[in-house]
Amino acid sequence: MNSLAGCCKKDFSTLKVKIYGKRLVYLDSAATSLKPESVIESITDFYRNHNANIHRGVYLLSQEATQLYEKTRSKLKKFFNTPEEGEIIYTSGTTGAVNLVASSWGRTNLGEGDVIVLSEMEHHSNLVPWQIVAREKGAELAYIPVTDSGELDLEEYKRIFKNHSVKIVAVNHISNVLGTLNPVEEIVRQAHMYGALVLIDGAQSAPHIPVDISRMDPDFYTVSGHKMLGPTGTGFLYGRRGILKSMPPYQSGGDMIEEVSLENATWNELPYKFEAGTQNIAGFVGLGAAVDYLSRMGMDRVRKHGEELSVKAREKLSSIKGMKFYGPEKGSPGGVLSFNIEGAHPHDIGTILDSEGIAVRTGHHCAQPLMKRLSVPATARASFYIYNDEQDIESLYSGIHKAVEVLKLGVK
Ligand SMILES: Cc1ncc(COP(=O)(O)O)c(C=O)c1O
Missing domain, CATH: 3.90.1150.10 (Aspartate Aminotransferase, domain 1)
Structure with a gap:
């Protein structure tokens, strides 16, 4: 067959x-994919043979853990062909990634009358965080309608730019309900023509189709690792380095700082500025094994x-x-x-x-x-x-x- x-x-x-x-x-x-033996094995191997916290220890075990954790980042960059000027920030999934952008970028860059373009076929994860920041900043939401055949109405999409000050467009790559593959390259081109940023929710595309982030050229791209054979609680946000650099931290605490005094703090370099606290280390090691599995296939x-x-x-x-x-x-x-x-x-x-x-x-x-x-x-x-x-x-x-x-x- x-x-x-x-x-x-x-x-x-x-x-x-x-x-x-x-x-x-x-x-x-x-909703979530099953996990192959190689992913399960990589997690148990981590806990059995390499378990330590990352980025902190001078001792060998911690260095091994750090290497394994960071190796997945390199694998993801290759697998998704991210551009040189891009960064991968580990998150718990697409929900974590969209919340990071809506909260950090949104709170800093949105104001009264600015428009966030979403579509009628968004998952709540790519909708509610924008509603919250829009309410807070006095920004407006505009929606790309869905046609009767279950596709985005691109004519209407283009029309939105004519009479609105669009700051960001956030749409999914593949709908989790309709299964529609959206023309994201065209969506990105249109938004960039008007100086707006684009976030693509790749929760359903990353597991299923070849994704070339360099070619697609979005400003942000989000992935749920657990839908692509990886462990639950893993995913990432891809973002352009320049934009990420200009964004304030999302969560704060350990690991995301450069220096802390009693009065003040400065931030760590990317991507660590956005990875506060102890991460799902074993999970990201498992995500690396998932990437290996899909690459082989x-x-x-x-x-x-x-x-x-x-x-x-x-x-x-x-x-x-x-x-x-x-x-x-x-x-x-x-x-x-x-x-x-x-x-x-x-x-x-x-x-x-x-x-x-x-x-x-x-x-x-x-x-x-x-x-x-x-x-x-x-x-x-x-x-x-x-x-x-x-x-x-x-x-x-x-x-x-x-x-x-x-x-x-x-x-x-
Ligand atoms: C299109 C889409 N976006 C976002 C999400 C949320 O992903 P997660 O729960 O991994 O954060 C999902 C999950 O089903 C989805 O299908």
Whole structure:
């Protein structure tokens, strides 16, 4: 069927877990991916053989820990092809990264009447932090509308610049609900023409498609490491060094300082100015192993696999009576498929699927404004990743049939 089918299930021990005695069909990777053995192994190896705090010790163990922690930063720079003038700041994920920018850059640079451009398909993580800073600074929010086919309305986007003083644009690269791949390069070009900055939320793109930050040219790019095979509590903010340098610290305390007196403090160099306190050291070592795993696989293959599975799943499920999909018809490079079945609440579908060992997400997916745009309270969402295959689509199909029978909806 495709270049990756089932090739790596053996690397993911969670797939051996039985759910109510049944095979686990994990279709919730957009929430968090499973972790391969090599990632789990790298974490246990860190705790067993290298555990120490970083950047502080003159002793060998601390130096080893520091090296392992910093090695991941170099791997990430290469993997995402970050430009020379860019920095990677470790965060807990995309939420941590957006909050850092909204709080530090936003509080310093936004004022009365300035406009922050977001879209109707944003995750709450790339929405609420901006609402908070906008309220505080008297700035305004403008939204790029979502078309009926689940894409960003670029004409409307361009129009916003004509009569607003846009300071920053913050949009996702791939929607976690619709699976839409947004034209971020065009979005960046347009904003830069008007002197506005751009933050791209890469939570759903980084795990699935080759991302070349140098080519995309955003000012900020955010990643959730735990969605790309890495440990939970890991992610990063990419930012242009010049902008990051001009931003005040976000959190303060140990490690982010250069010098402290009783009256004052000066800040450490980048990226440490934004990495206050003891970090998730073992987690970032694990993220390095995740990057190695994806690099070995090749992101072109990863993209092809997710896209093919989302297309096949859509084809297969479309024969179910009352099935309605949300998102572009051509399938999703992010491996996402959102749907509803007429007459059924998605939570009921999800609960019945769970009884069959099938894990899908149901609800508003932290995108309530998008649910409003789609005129639904919630959807069910299957999200595919490298360890899924056609057998998983068959299981999903049978599971939904069972749900339809149990809920007495009638089958075509
Ligand atoms: C598009 C998008 N942005 C942001 C986030 C938040 O990521 P995290 O919870 O890792 O901070 C998610 C998580 O699902 C997401 O899908």
